[in-house]
Amino acid sequence: MENAIVKCVSVLLTILLMNTTVLFAQKRSELIMWYDQPADSMIWEQALPLGNGRMGAMIYGIPAHEKIQLNEETIWAGGPYRNDNKKSGAALKTIQNDIFAGRLAAADKLANETFFTKTHGMPYQTAGNILLRFPGHEQYQDYYRALDLERAISLTQYTVNGITFTREIFASFADDVIVMQITSSKKGGINCELSYENESRHRVFKSARSLALEGKGSDHEGISGQIVYQTHTAVQNTDGVVDISDTKIEVKGASRIRIYVSVATNFKHYNLLGADPFARAADRLQSAMSHSYELALKHHKEIYARQFQRFKLQLGEERHAESQPVPTRIANFTQTQDPKLVALLVQFGRYLLICSSQPGGQPANLQGIWNRSRSPAWDSKYTININTEMNYWPADVTNLSHTLQPLFEMIKELSESGKETAQTMYNARGWVAHHNTDIWRVTSPIDFAAAGMWPSGGLWLSQHLWEHYLFSGDKVFLKQVYPIMKGASEFLLSALIRHPGYPYKDWRVLCPSISPEQGPLSAGVTMDNQLCFDMLTRTAKAAEILGVDNHFRDSLLVTVKRIPPMQIGKYSQLQEWLEDLDDPQNQHRHVSHLYGLFPSNQISPVRTPELFEAARNSLMYRGDFATGWSIGWKINLWARLLDGNHAYEIIKKMLTISDQNHPDGRTYPNMFTAHPPFQIDGNFGLTAGVAEMLVQSHDGAIHLLPAIPDRWKQGTVKGIKARGGFEIELYWENGHIKKVIVSSSLGGNLRLRTASALRGKGLQKVNKVQPNPLLVPATTPAAMISPDANLKGNKLQGYYEYDVPTAPGGKYTFTGLWN
Numbered sequence: 131m132e133n134a135i136v137k138c139v140s141v142l143l144t145i146l147l148m149n150t151t152v153l154f155a156q157k158r159s160e161l162i163m164w165y166d167q168p169a170d171s172m173i174w175e176q177a178l179p180l181g182n183g184r185m186g187a188m189i190y191g192i193p194a195h196e197k198i199q200l201n202e203e204t205i206w207a208g209g210p211y212r213n214d215n216k217k218s219g220a221a222l223k224t225i226q227n228d229i230f231a232g233r234l235a236a237a238d239k240l241a242n243e244t245f246f247t248k249t250h251g252m253p254y255q256t257a258g259n260i261l262l263r264f265p266g267h268e269q270y271q272d273y274y275r276a277l278d279l280e281r282a283i284s285l286t287q288y289t290v291n292g293i294t295f296t297r298e299i300f301a302s303f304a305d306d307v308i309v310m311q312i313t314s315s316k317k318g319g320i321n322c323e324l325s326y327e328n329e330s331r332h333r334v335f336k337s338a339r340s341l342a343l344e345g346k347g348s349d350h351e352g353i354s355g356q357i358v359y360q361t362h363t364a365v366q367n368t369d370g371v372v373d374i375s376d377t378k379i380e381v382k383g384a385s386r387i388r389i390y391v392s393v394a395t396n397f398k399h400y401n402l403l404g405a406d407p408f409a410r411a412a413d414r415l416q417s418a419m420s421h422s423y424e425l426a427l428k429h430h431k432e433i434y435a436r437q438f439q440r441f442k443l444q445l446g447e448e449r450h451a452e453s454q455p456v457p458t459r460i461a462n463f464t465q466t467q468d469p470k471l472v473a474l475l476v477q478f479g480r481y482l483l484i485c486s487s488q489p490g491g492q493p494a495n496l497q498g499i500w501n502r503s504r505s506p507a508w509d510s511k512y513t514i515n516i517n518t519e520m521n522y523w524p525a526d527v528t529n530l531s532h533t534l535q536p537l538f539e540m541i542k543e544l545s546e547s548g549k550e551t552a553q554t555m556y557n558a559r560g561w562v563a564h565h566n567t568d569i570w571r572v573t574s575p576i577d578f579a580a581a582g583m584w585p586s587g588g589l590w591l592s593q594h595l596w597e598h599y600l601f602s603g604d605k606v607f608l609k610q611v612y613p614i615m616k617g618a619s620e621f622l623l624s625a626l627i628r629h630p631g632y633p634y635k636d637w638r639v640l641c642p643s644i645s646p647e648q649g650p651l652s653a654g655v656t657m658d659n660q661l662c663f664d665m666l667t668r669t670a671k672a673a674e675i676l677g678v679d680n681h682f683r684d685s686l687l688v689t690v691k692r693i694p695p696m697q698i699g700k701y702s703q704l705q706e707w708l709e710d711l712d713d714p715q716n717q718h719r720h721v722s723h724l725y726g727l728f729p730s731n732q733i734s735p736v737r738t739p740e741l742f743e744a745a746r747n748s749l750m751y752r753g754d755f756a757t758g759w760s761i762g763w764k765i766n767l768w769a770r771l772l773d774g775n776h777a778y779e780i781i782k783k784m785l786t787i788s789d790q791n792h793p794d795g796r797t798y799p800n801m802f803t804a805h806p807p808f809q810i811d812g813n814f815g816l817t818a819g820v821a822e823m824l825v826q827s828h829d830g831a832i833h834l835l836p837a838i839p840d841r842w843k844q845g846t847v848k849g850i851k852a853r854g855g856f857e858i859e860l861y862w863e864n865g866h867i868k869k870v871i872v873s874s875s876l877g878g879n880l881r882l883r884t885a886s887a888l889r890g891k892g893l894q895k896v897n898k899v900q901p902n903p904l905l906v907p908a909t910t911p912a913a914m915i916s917p918d919a920n921l922k923g924n925k926l927q928g929y930y931e932y933d934v935p936t937a938p939g940g941k942y943t944f945t946g947l948w949n
Contacts (some may be wrong), residue, residue, distance in 0.1 A: 159452040160452060160470060160473075160474070161278070161279040161280045161474065161477055162276050162277065162278050162279065162280075162452070163178070163276060163277045163279070163456045163474070163478070163800075163801060164274065164275065164276040164277075164452075164455055164456065165191070165274075165275050165276070165455045165456060165457070165799075166273060166274065166455050167273060168190060168191045168192040168193065168273065168275065168286075169189075169190040169191055169192065169800075171190060171192060171195065171197055173789075173790075174188060174199065174502045175788075175789075175798035175799060175800055175802055175804075175808060176190070176798070176799045176800055177189055177190045177191075177197075177199065177800060178191070178275070178276075178277040178284050178800055179277075179482065179485065179498075179500050179800065179802075180277075180282065180284055180299065180300060180301040180308070180485065181201075181301050181482075181485030181486050181498070181499050181500070182301040182302060182303045182306060182485065182488065183203075183303075183484075183485065183486065183487060183488025183489075183490075183491045183499075183536075184202065184203050184306060184488065184491050184499075185200070185201065185202055185203075185301050185306070185307070185308060185393055185499075186200070186201035186202075186203075186301070186485070186486065186498070186499035186500045186501075187199065187200055187201070187299070187301055187308050187391075188500055188502065189275075189284045189286070189299055191275035191284075191286040191297075193264060193267040193268070193270045193273070193286075193288050193290070193295070194263070194264050194265075194266075194267040194268045194270075195261065195262070195263055195264075196261070196262035196264070196286075196297070197259050197260070197261055197262075197327075198259060198260040198262070198299075198308070198310075198391075199256065199258075199259050199500075199502050200256065200257040200258060200259065200260065200308075200361065200391070200393060201256055201257055201499050201500055201501055202257050202359060202393040202394070202395060203491055203492040203499055204357065204359075204395045204397035204492065204569065205254070205255050205256070205257055205345075205347060205357055205359050205395060206252050206253065206254050206255060206347055206357055206568060206569045206570070207252040207253050207255055207347045207348040207349070207350035207353070207355055207357075207504070208252035208347065208348075208349070208350050208351075208353035208354070208355060208356065208357075208568075208570065209347075209353060209354060209355070209356030209357065209403065209570070210356075210400065210401045210402070210403070210570050211249065211353045211570055211572070212547075212550070212572060212574070213247045213249040213250075213251075213572050213574045213576065214247075214550060214551055214554045214555060214574045215244055215245055215246060215247050215554075215555070215574065216554060217243070217244040218244045218245045218554065218555040218556075219554055219555055219556070219557050220244075221240055221241075221243075221244035221245075222555070222556060222557065224240060225237045225240050225241050225244075225642050225651070226627065226641045226642065226653070228240065229641055229642055229651050229652065229653050230629070230630050230631060230641070230653060234650040234651055237579075237642060237650075237651045238579045238580065238649070238650060238651055241579040241583050241642055241651060242578055242579050245555065245574070245575050245579070245583060246574075246575055246576070246577075246578065246579070246582070247574070248351055248352060249351045249352060249353060249572075249576075250351060250566075250576040250577055251509050251511050251566055251567070251568045251572065251576050252347075252350050252351075252353065252509065252511075252568045252569070252570060253348070253350060253503075253504065253505055253506060253509035253510060253511070254495055254496075254497070254501055254506060254509065254510040254511065254568075254569070255330070255347055255348065255501070255503070255504045255506075256329075256501055256502050256503060256504060257328075257345065257359060257361060257393050258326060258327055258328030258329065258330065258332070258343070258345065258361070259326070259327040259328070260324065260325075260326060260327075260361075260363060260391065261324070261325050261326070261327050262322055262323070262324050263322060263323045263324075263325075264295075264320075264321070264322045265321060265322075266290065266291075266321075267288075267290050267295070269290065270288040270289060270290050271288065271289050271290075272287075272288055272289045272294075273287075273288040274286070274287045274288070275287070279438070279474075279477055279478060279481045280435070280438060280439075281300075281431050281434065281435070282300055282301070282303070282430070282431075282434045282438070282481070282484075282485065283298060283299070283300045283431075284298070284299045284300070285297070285298055285299075293314055293315055293316045293319045294314070294315040295312065295313070295314055295315075295319070295320075296311075296312070296313045297310060297311070297312050298310070298311045299311075300427070300430055301485070302418065302426060302429075302430045303429075303430050303433040303434050303488075304426060304429035304430045304432075304433055305414070305417065305418035305426055305429075305430070306392075306414050306418075307390050307391060307392045307414055307415060307418040308390070308391040308392075309388065309389070309390055309391075309418065309423070309426060309427075309430075310388065310389040310391075311386065311387070311388050311389075311423060312386065312387050312388075312389070313385070313386045314384075314385050314386070316385075317369070317385045318369065318370060318383040318384065318385055319384075319385065320370065320381055320383075320384040320385065320386070320387055321381060321382050321383065321384075322380075322381045322387075323378055323379070323380050323381075324341070324363065324365070324378060324379040324380075324381075324389070325377065325378040325379075326341070326343045326361065326363075328343060328345055329504060330345040330346055330347070330348065330504060331345065331346045332344060332345040332346070334376065334377055335376050336374050336375060336376050337362065337408075337412070338412075339364050339374070340362040340363055340364040340374070340412075340415060341362070341363050341364075341374055341378065341379050342360055342361065342362050342363075342408075342411070343360065343361040344358065344359070344360045344407070344408075345358075345359050345360075345361075346358055346359075347359075348504055356396075356403055357395055357396065357397060357403070358395065358396045358407055359393060359394065359395040359396075359407055360393070360394055360395075360407040360408050360410075360411045361391065361392070361393045361411065362391070362392045362393075362411040362412055362415045363379065363389065363390065363391050363392075364389070364390050364415055364419060365379055365381060365387050365388070365389050365390075366387065366388040366390070366419060366423075367381065367384045367386070367387045367388075368384065368385055368386045368387075369383070369384055369385050369386075370382055370383035370384030370385065370387075371383060371384075372384070372387075388423050390415055390418050390419055392411040392412070392414040392415040392418070393411060394407045394408075394410030394411035394414065395407050395410075397569075400543050400547070400569060400570055400571040401547075401570070401571075434484065437484050437530065437532070438477075438480065438481065438484060440528075440529035440530070440849045441477075441480060441528045441529045441530075441847075441848065441849035441850065442846070442847070442848040442849060443473045443476055443477065443820075443845075443846070443847050443848075444473060444845050444846045444847075445469035445470070445472055445473045445842045445845045446469035446470075446841070446842055446843065446844055446845055447469070447470070448466060448467075448468040448469055448470050448471075451466070451468045451470045451471065452470070456799065456800075456801060457787060457789075457799040459471050460785060460786070460787045460797050460799070460801075461787040463782070463785040463786070464782065464785075464786070467782075467841060469841065469842060469845075471785065472781060472785070472820065474801075475784075475785070475797070475801060475813075475816060475817075476528075476816065476817045476820045476821075477817075478801050478813065478817075479524055479813040479814050479816060479817030479818075480524060480528050480530060480817060482494075482498055482810060482813055482814070483498075483521070483522075483524060483525065483530055483533050483814060483817075484530065484533060485498070485499065486498035486499040486500075486810070487521075487522075487533040487534075487536050487537070488532075488533065488535075488536070489532055489533075489535040489536065490535070490536075491536050492536055492540070492569065493512070493518065493521070493522075493536040493537040493539075493540050494518075494521045494522075494536075494810065494814075495510050495511060495512055495518075496508055496509075496510045496511060496512070496513060496517055496518075496809055496810065496811070497510045497808060497809065497810050498521075498810040500810075507805075507807050507808075507809075509568070511566055511567065511568045512540070512566065512567045512568065513565065513566050514563060514564075514565060514566060514567060514587035514588075514590065514591055515565040515566075515584055515586075515587060515590070515646040515647065515720075515722070516646065516720070516722070516759065516763070516811075517759060517809065517811045518537075518591070518811075519590055519591065519593075519594065519729070520759060520762060520763065520811040520814055520815045520818075521537075521810065521811055521814045522534055522537050522594060522814070523729060523766070523814060523815060523817075523818035524814050524817040524818040524821065526597065526598060526601040526602075526851055527601075527818065527821045527822070527825070527850060527851050527852075528817060528818075528821055528849075528850065528851070529849045529850070529851055529857070531598065531601065531602065531851075534594065534598055537591075537594060538594070538595065538598075538611065540567075540571070540591075541588075541591045541592065541594070541595065541611075541614055542611075542614055543571045544561070544563045544567060544571050544573055544588060544591065545561045545588070545613075545614045545617050545618070546561075546571075547561075547571045547572065547573050548561030548562050548563050548573040548588055548617075549561045549617070550573075551563070551573040551574050552621050552625070555574065556585070556621070556624075556625045557624075558620075558621050558624040558625040559620045559621065559623070559624045560616075560617040560618060560619065560620030560621030560622070560623075560624065561573070561588060561617045561618060561620075561621060562585050562587075562588055562618075562621050562625070563585075563587040563588035563591070564576070564582055564583075564584055564585060564587050565577075565581070565582050565584045565587050565646060565647075566582065566587075567587070573587075573588070579642075579644075579649065579651055580644060580647075580648075580649025580650060580651070581644070581646075581647045581649070583642050583643065583644055583651055584643055584644050584646055585621075585625070585640055585643060586640065586643065586657070586658050586661050588618050588621070589618055589622075589661040589662065589664075589665045590661055590725075592614060592615055592618045592665060593661075593664055593665075593668070593729070593730070595608075595611040595614060595615060596615070596664075596668040596672065597729075597853075599611075599672075600853040600854070600904050600905075601851055601852075601853050601854075601855070602855065603854070603855045603875075603876045603904055605675065605676070608672055608675060608676065609676055612669075612672050612673070612676060612678070615665070615668065615669045615672055616669060616673075616679070616682070618665055618669070619665055619666055619669040619686055622640075622662055622665060622666060622689065623685060623686070623689060625640065626638035626639065626640060626662070626689065626692075627639065627641060629641075629653055629654055629694075629708075631653075632694075635694070636692055637654065637692060637693070637694045638689060638692040638693060639653045639654030639658070639659070639694065639708070640653070640654065640655075640658045640662065641653035641654070643655055643658050645657055645706050645707060645720070645722050645723065646720050646722045647720055648706075648718055648720060648722075652707055652708070653708065654694050654707075654708040655706065655707050655708065655722075655723075656696060656697075656704070656705055656706050656707065656708070656722075656723035656726075657706075657722040657723050657725050659693050659694050659695075659696070659708075660696070660723075660725050660726040660730060660732060661725065662690070662693045663690060663693050663732065663908075663910075663911075664730055664732070664908075666686045666687075666689055666690040666693070667686075667687075667690055667908045668908075669683075669686055670683045670686040670687050670690075671908075673686075675903075693911075694708055695911040695912060695913055695914055696726060696732070696733075696741055696910075696911075696913050696914075697710070697913060697914040697915070697916070698740060698741070698744040698913050698914070698915040698916060698919050698921070699712055699744075699916050699918075699919065700916045700918035700919060701714050701747065701751070701919075702743070702744060702747050702919045702920050702921055702922075703744055703747045703748040703751060704723055704724065704726075704733075704741065704744040704745045704747070704748045705723070706722070706723040706748075710916060712748070712751075714751045715751075716751070716752070717751075717752055717753040717756075718752070719756045719757045719759075719760040720760070721748070721749065721752055721760070721763065721764070721767070723748065724745055724748060724749060724767055726741070726745070726910075727742075727745045727767055727770050727771070728763075728766045728767050728769075728770045728822070729766070731828035731829055731907045731908075732907075732908070732910045733745050733770075733910070734829050734907070734910070735772060735829075735924055735926055736829065736830070737829070737830075737907070737909075737910060738910050738913065739923070739924055740913050740915060740921055741910070741913050742771070742924060743921055743922070743923065743924050744913070744919075744921070745767075745771070746771050746924075749764065749767055749768070749771070752764075754776075754779060754780055754783055755783055756783075757805045757806075757809075757812075758784065758796050758803040758804050758805050758806070758809060758811075758812030759803075759805065759809055759811040759812045759815055761780055761783050761784045761796060761803075761812060761815070761816075762784070762803070762811060762812045762813075762814065762815015762816050762818070762819060763815055764780045765777050765780045765781060765784075765815065765816060765819030765820070765822075765823075766815065766818055766819040766822050768780060768837070769819055769822035769823045769826070769836065769837040770822065770826070770828075770837075771837075772836055772837050772926060772927075773837060774823055774836075774837035774838045774839040774840075774842075775839045775840055777819065777823055777837050777839065778839035778841055778842075780819075781816065781819070781820070783796060784796045784797060784803065784812065784816055785797055787799070788804040788806060793806070796812065801813075803816070821847075821850060822836075822837070823836070823837040823838060823839070824836075824838070824847050824850060824860065825847070825850050825852055825858055825860070827852035827853040827854065827856070827905065828853065828907065829907060830881065830900050830905060830906060830907055831881040831882065831883040831900070831905065831931060832852045832853075832854070832856060832858070832872075832880065832881060832882055832883065832905070833883040833884070833929075834858075834860060834867060834870060834882060834883070834884045835860070835862060835865070835867060835884070835885065835886075836883075838862070838865055840865065842865075843863070843864050843865055844862060844863045844864065845861075845862055846859075846860065846861050846862075847859070847860050848860075853904050853905055854874075854876065854878060854880070854902055854904040854905050855874060855875040855876035855877075855878075855904070856872055856873065856874055856875075856880060856936075857872070857873040857875070858870065858871070858872055858873075859871040859872075859873075862946075864948075866885070866886045866946050866948040867884055867885075867886040867888065867945075867946035867948075868945065868946050869943065869944070869945050869946070870882075870888070870943070870944050870945075870946075871941060871942070871943045871944075872934075872936075872941070872942045872943075872944075873940070873941045873942075874936035874937065874938065874939070874940045874941075874942070875938065875939070876904075876938055877936050877937045877938040877940070878901075878902045878904070878936060879900065879901045879902040879905075879933055879934070879935060879936070880902075880933070880934040880935075880936045880942070881896065881900055881902070881905060881931060881932070881933050881934075882930075882931065882932045882933075882934065882944075883929050883930070883931050884929060884930050884932075884946075885927055885928075885929055885930070886930070886946040886947065886948050887930050887946070887947040887948070888930065888932060888944040888945065888946060888947065889944065889945055889947055890942070890943055890944030890945060891942070892934045892935065892936075892942060893932045893933075893934060893944065894932060894933045894934065894935075895932070895933075896931040896932065896933050898933075
C-alpha cells in the first residue's frame with residue numbers, strides 16, 4: 131500500500147512539473163528566452179543572467195555539474211584612494227601653449243608625465259562560483275532551460291532514467307538573496323554536492339547551518355585590496371539528509387531542496403569601509419529562510435513586476451517564432467526579420483537595467499553587474515565618455531526612472547571628489563571628472579593622454595539630471611541636484627580659456643582635451659563645445675526655475691555666447707574638431723561630435739536644417755558597422771535623423787550571432803551584446819534606440835512614429851514616456867497611427883507631431899510658440915559653414931501638429947485619419 135501511495139505521488143508530481151514547463155514555454159512564450167541545451171561550462175556568454183540590483187548570478191543550467199557564477203556590486207579591487215598628479219597644475223599652461231602653437235607631440239609628452247599616475251582605476255571583480263555536482267546526471271533527455279523576463283526567474287528541466295529534475299532560481303528583489311529550488315519527480319531522487327570555486331584569496335568554513343566563504347578584493351596598481359566579502363549558502367530540505375562540512379554541503383535522498391545564497395561586503399561608502407560582511411550575509415540568509423519559499427517567490431515577482439510591466443511592446447507577428455531556441459532565432463534573423471526577436475531584445479535591455487541598477491545601490495557598470503573575472507576587459511569600470519551614459523538612456527523613456535537613482539548618487543559623489551581634482555589639476559573652481567571612474571569615485575584622467583585627457587565626463591553625466599527633470603517636472607529633484615549642475619558650470623567659468631587662434635571671435639574653449647577616443651590633444655573640440663553649451667544653458671535655466679543665483683545665471687549666459695558654434699566642413703560634414711580635419715574614410719567607433727544630435731537636442735531638422743544634413747553626412751562617412759555599443763548609438767542617431775529604415779538596418783547589424791564560429795557577430799547566445807567582448811551598453815543602447823524610433827520629445831513636440839521602418843507595419847507600445855510628464859499608449863497599422871492615448875501627470879500643453887492626421891476631443895491647430903517649458907529646446911547658435919561645403923537640403927516628410935491643453939491626471943484619446 132505504501133509503495134502504491136509513493137508511486138501515485140510521484141506520478142502527480144511529474145504531471146505538475148510537466149504542466150509547469152508547458153506554462154513556462156508556451157503561455158508566456160513571447161518574453162521567454164529558451165534553450166534546448168545547457169551552456170558550455172567554459173562559455174560564460176551562454177549562461178543566463180539574474181540580478182536584483184545588488185547581487186548578480188549567471189546560470190549555466192548544466193545537469194551533472196551546475197555552475198552559478200556570483201557577483202556583488204561592491205566587490206572591487208583596491209580601496210579608497212585618489213589618483214591626482216600634483217604636477218599637473220604647474221604644467222597646465224605649458225601644455226595649453228604647446229597645443230595652441232601646434233607642438234602636439236610635446237603637449238602629449240608633458241600631459242602624460244604630469245596629468246597621469248601609475249593608477250588607472252580599480253577592476254570590478256567576481257565573487258566566484260557555486261558548483262553543484264549531481265552524480266549520474268551526465269546522460270539526460272528532454273532538456274529545457276529558460277529565462278522568463280516577466281518574472282525574473284530562470285528554469286532548468288531535464289530527465290534522467292525517467293525522473294524529471296527541475297531547478298527554479300531567482301535573485302530575490304524581496305529578500306536580497308539568491309534562491310534556488312530543485313525538485314525530483316521521484317521521491318528521494320536528489321543526490322548532490324555543493325562547493326565553492328574562487329580564484330581570490332579566500333577561506334571556506336562551516337557557519338551554523340551554512341557553508342561560508344570569505345574572500346578579498348585584489349591589490350591593484352599599488353592600491354591594497356581592502357574589500358572583504360562573505361558568501362553564505364544554506365540548504366533547506368523536505369526529506370533526505372543534508373550534511374555540512376568545512377568544505378562542502380552534501381544532500382542525499384531528498385525529493386526537494388531549496389538553496390539560499392547571501393553575499394555581503396565591508397563596503398559602506400566610496401570613501402569608507404568597515405561594515406561587517408559576516409553579520410550582513412548571515413542576517414539576510416536567516417531572514418530569507420524564515421518564511422516559506424512560496425511567499426518569497428510571490429513577493430519577488432510582485433516587486434519585479436511593478437517595474438517590468440510598466441512598458442509593453444509589440445512590433446508585428448512572426449508565426450511560430452518562439453518555437454525555436456534563442457541562438458537559432460538570432461542566427462536566422464537576417465532571413466526571418468523576426469519582429470518579436472527585436473521586441474524581446476528591447477525588453478531584455480529593460481530586464482538587465484532593472485536587475486543591475488536599483489535605488490540604494492551602485493549604478494550599472496560596463497557589464498551591468500555580471501562579471502566572471504578578477505581582471506575583466508577595461509576593468510568593467512564606469513567609462514563616462516559614452517558607455518555609462520548609454521546604460522541609462524532607456525531609463526526615463528521606457529518607464530524605469532527609478533533605476534536612475536544609483537547614477538544620480540554616483541554623480542553627486544563625483545561632484546564631491548572632483549572638487550580636489552579641479553583645484554589640483556586646473557586651478558579651477560567647481561568639480562571635474564574625466565573619461566573613467568570606479569567605485570572609489572576617482573576623477574583624474576587615466577590610461578594616457580590621447581584617450582584619457584578629456585575633462586568633460588562630469589559635464590556629460592550632469593545632463594542626465596536635467597533630462598530627468600524634463601521627463602518628471604519634479605522641482606524638488608531639480609533643487610536637490612542644482613548644486614551639482616552649478617559646480618560643473620563653475621568649473622567651466624574658471625577653466626575655459628580664450629583661443630588665441632581666433633582673435634576676432636573671442637572664443638572660450640576647454641584645453642587640453644580630445645575628441646573621445648581620438649587623439650591628438652586639442653582645444654575646443656566639437657563635443658566639448660556642445661557639452662559646454664548644454665551645461666551652461668541648462669544650469670542657467672535651472673537657476674531661473676528655482677529663482678536663485680541671478681548674478682551667476684547672468685555669467686553663464688554671457689559665457690555661453692563665447693562657446694564656438696558647430697561648424698560644417700569642406701566635406702559637408704559636421705566638423706569633429708574646431709579645425710576642418712575630418713577624414714571621410716575614418717570609421718572610428720566613436721561619433722562624439724554627434725552628441726549634439728543625440729542624446730542632446732542641439733541639431734534639429736526644423737530649427738537647424740544645415741546642421742541636420744551635416745550630421746547625416748558625418749554618420750554616413752562613419753559607416754554602419756561598429757562595436758556593439760557604437761551600433762547602439764547609431765540606432766539612436768538614425769532615429770533622430772528620422773530615417774527608420776536606416777535605423778532598422780543598424781538593428782540588423784546588432785542581431786547577428788556572436789560565437790566561436792562568428793567572431794564578427796554582435797549578439798551572444800544569451801543575448802548580451804558584443805563589443806566584443808561583452809559590454810552591456812550595447813543592450814541598453816538598442817533598447818533606447820527602438821524607443822526613439824517610436825516616440826521622440828526633444829524637439830518642441832511629442833513626435834509619434836518619427837522613424838518607423840517599413841518592416842514594422844503594425845504594432846503597439848504602451849507605457850513609453852515623453853518629456854513633460856506624458857505617458858503614451860500607441861497603436862499603428864500599415865505604418866499609420868490607429869489610436870493614441872496620452873496620460874498627463876503634470877498637465878500643461880501637449881503638442882503632438884505626426885505623419886497621420888488625428889481626430890479627437892481637445893485637438894487644436896498649432897498657432898503659437900510652445901508654452902510648455904518642459905518641451906522647449908534651447909536655441910542653437912547658427913552654424914559656420916565652409917565655402918567648400920555642398921549642402922543639398924533635406925527631403926523630409928511633412929507633418930501635422932496639434933496642441934492639446936491637458937490637466938494633471940488627465941487621459942486623452944485620439945484616432946488616426948487614413949485610408
